[in-house]
Amino acid sequence: MASTIWRSLMRNKTFRYGAPMLLLIIGGxxxxxxxxxxxxxxxxxxxxxxxxxxxxxxxKRVSLESEFEKIKDSNYEDWKNVRGPRPWEDSKSLQLEQTNSAIPKQA
Structure with missing residues (x-):
């Protein structure tokens, strides 16, 4: 009796192909x-x-207020904006030129 049920299940395409697919999906x-x-x-x-x-x-938790207190008294009056070199410019010569112009000349 069990062999006849098994044979009929193996002939059924839904059981033959669907059961392994469902097992693969659920197991995966x-x-x-x-x-x-x-x-x-x-x-x-x-x-x-x-x-x-x-x-x-x-x-070391830092608050915004404590950082503000640190930089509040900084003096930015003598600050100078220095331009960086362009990709086509030689950075060494530009740096030398900027440092030479920053040094006050004594006469």
């Missing part, structure tokens, strides 16, 4: 889930910091 889904979980676990391990380093980083 579970397999991909495991592989992607390994990937995300490895990324999380890379991002973890040493506790001592994490303590140092948390101590």
């Amino acid at each position: 889904s579970f397999g991909l889930k495991e592989f992607t979980q390994i990937r995300y676990d490895a990324q999380n391990l890379k991002r973890k910091m040493d506790p001592a380093l994490e303590e140092l980083v948390s101590k």
Whole structure:
């Protein structure tokens, strides 16, 4: 009796081709889930910091106000805008020219 059922199932194209396809799709889904979980676990391990380093980083929190206080008293009156060299210009000669013009000439 079991052999007759098996033979009739093997003749059925839906069972013969559809069952392996469904098994592959469902099994592949579970397999991909495991592989992607390994990937995300490895990324999380890379991002973890040493506790001592994490303590140092948390101590060095910088606020915008504290940075403003540092640069508030800077003097920008004697600041000069210096142009960088163009790609077709020789950077060494341009730097020498700018340093020579920046040095006040004694007469």
